[in-house]
Amino acid sequence: MKPVKVGICGLGTVGGGTFNVLKRNADEISRRAGRRIVVEQIGARRDNPDCDTKGTQISRDIFDVASNPEIDIVVELIGGYDVARELVMTAIENGKHVVTANKALIAVHGNEIFEAAQKKNVMVAFESAVAGGIPVIKAIREGLAANQINWLAGIINGTGNFILTEMRDKGRDFADVLAEAQALGYAEADPTFDVEGIDAAHKLTILASIAFGIPLQFDKAYTEGISQITPEDVQYAEELGYRIKHLGVSRRTEQGVELRVHPTLIPAQALLANVNGVMNAVLVDGDAVGQTLYYGAGAGAEPTASAVVADIVDVVRTLTADRDNRVPHLAFQPGQLSDLPVLPIEQTETAYYLRMQAAEQPGVLAMVTKILGDQGINIEAIIQKETSEEQVPVIILTQRVQEQKMNDAIAQIEALDAINGAVTRIRVEQL
Ligand code: HSE
Numbered sequence: 001m002k003p004v005k006v007g008i009c010g011l012g013t014v015g016g017g018t019f020n021v022l023k024r025n026a027d028e029i030s031r032r033a034g035r036r037i038v039v040e041q042i043g044a045r046r047d048n049p050d051c052d053t054k055g056t057q058i059s060r061d062i063f064d065v066a067s068n069p070e071i072d073i074v075v076e077l078i079g080g081y082d083v084a085r086e087l088v089m090t091a092i093e094n095g096k097h098v099v100t101a102n103k104a105l106i107a108v109h110g111n112e113i114f115e116a117a118q119k120k121n122v123m124v125a126f127e128s129a130v131a132g133g134i135p136v137i138k139a140i141r142e143g144l145a146a147n148q149i150n151w152l153a154g155i156i157n158g159t160g161n162f163i164l165t166e167m168r169d170k171g172r173d174f175a176d177v178l179a180e181a182q183a184l185g186y187a188e189a190d191p192t193f194d195v196e197g198i199d200a201a202h203k204l205t206i207l208a209s210i211a212f213g214i215p216l217q218f219d220k221a222y223t224e225g226i227s228q229i230t231p232e233d234v235q236y237a238e239e240l241g242y243r244i245k246h247l248g249v250s251r252r253t254e255q256g257v258e259l260r261v262h263p264t265l266i267p268a269q270a271l272l273a274n275v276n277g278v279m280n281a282v283l284v285d286g287d288a289v290g291q292t293l294y295y296g297a298g299a300g301a302e303p304t305a306s307a308v309v310a311d312i313v314d315v316v317r318t319l320t321a322d323r324d325n326r327v328p329h330l331a332f333q334p335g336q337l338s339d340l341p342v343l344p345i346e347q348t349e350t351a352y353y354l355r356m357q358a359a360e361q362p363g364v365l366a367m368v369t370k371i372l373g374d375q376g377i378n379i380e381a382i383i384q385k386e387t388s389e390e391q392v393p394v395i396i397l398t399q400r401v402q403e404q405k406m407n408d409a410i411a412q413i414e415a416l417d418a419i420n421g422a423v424t425r426i427r428v429e430q431l
Pocket residue numbers: 129131132156157158159160186187188194199298299300
């Protein structure tokens with residue numbers, strides 16, 4: 001059979017990894033795909049010193065790839081929103097299948113892209129957009145197709161997890177670890193996407209859509225990053241038997257779907273608490289299977305290339321398949337997406353870790369606990385540290401409560417004369 005011709009747009013960390021894996025494992029890959037897969041053209045502004053591209057056409061204009069009549073599959077690895085969207089839409093318009101690692105693109109423009117792809121009868125595959133090399137899209141979309149998914153929770157940003165791990169284990173400085181993650185090619189072009197949770201929210205948006213059969217709604221995701229986490233919170237969490245991880249959590253409730261990304265205390269013995277460094281993991285709870293956990297490298301050249309190439313193989317296999325029997329982009333048939341709303345964060349429910357600076361005087365704890373009690377918030381644990389200062393740190397763990405009630409309680413606690421400054425709040429999940 002004729003080889004399938006691929007055009008790679010972007011030859012950075014992931015593009016370079018994809019080129020090298022396709023070349024190195026060409027024989028093994030064609031035994032799996034049933035056809036040879038050839039990189040016909042690369043569109044990239046710069047060469048990658050790690051890639052030997054001799055013999056491959058290179059264009060400095062990525063749009064040459066999208067309009068090259070020889071090319072069957074356009075692999076979009078340039079990242080970002082606007083140019084990537086234009087490139088992918090052009091490729092689709094030209095009848096090409098698309099493989100992309102671009103979570104921002106899928107989370108924000110995915111609904112429109114899939115609709116265009118449907119019309120042109122082409123595939124858009126995006127396994128590498130979530131959790132790097134872990135085949136979690138395939139697992140949820142296909143392997144868990146029998147289940148009603150109840151919830152999923154994951155560590156889905158390698159850079160953030162790397163920073164938190166190094167801070168906790170080695171007491172390293174935030175900025176220092178971030179610079180190392182950038183040098184290793186883990187971080188986004190704009191690293192605030194990693195540390196402020198935007199990258200994780202992109203990925204969670206995609207996971208929630210395929211888990212619950214809802215359209216992509218990135219604008220409804222609640223997003224909080226790791227930049228406010230202090231070494232004291234890491235330390236107090238440890239004393240309470242917890243670790244702080246940056247989690248994406250999506251849960252189906254009767255009222256709607258929770259879609260939230262934030263630092264979270266989780267029990268130290270939980271499997272997710274022991275996912276360290278750049279590794280990612282996603283825990284999925286399905287009604288039939290129970291909990292399943294997917295773990296692996298969440299960033300980096302070849303781990304991400306592993307998922308990109310798997311998508312290319314999938315597309316190659318479907319080239320000859322009946323178009324009505326392809327796996328739907330968002331797991332559910334396009335006409336079968338549900339209108340279950342995404343809940344505002346105030347309507348979601350978790351337990352909480354609270355830290356506040358209290359005046360060292362009688363009755364302060366009683367006032368704080370009364371406010372919590374009046375909101376129906378049960379206290380799980382309290383730590384008050386001995387100090388020679390006039391202010392004493394008080395740490396409280398609560399049971400689960402609706403976020404709005406906690407907001408009201410925190411506002412009242414912060415208004416007390418005996419409480420100095422803002423109350424730090426970190427959500428808690430027992431998983
Ligand atoms: N910046 C991302 C991360 C890369 O650190 O997880 C993989 O999506």
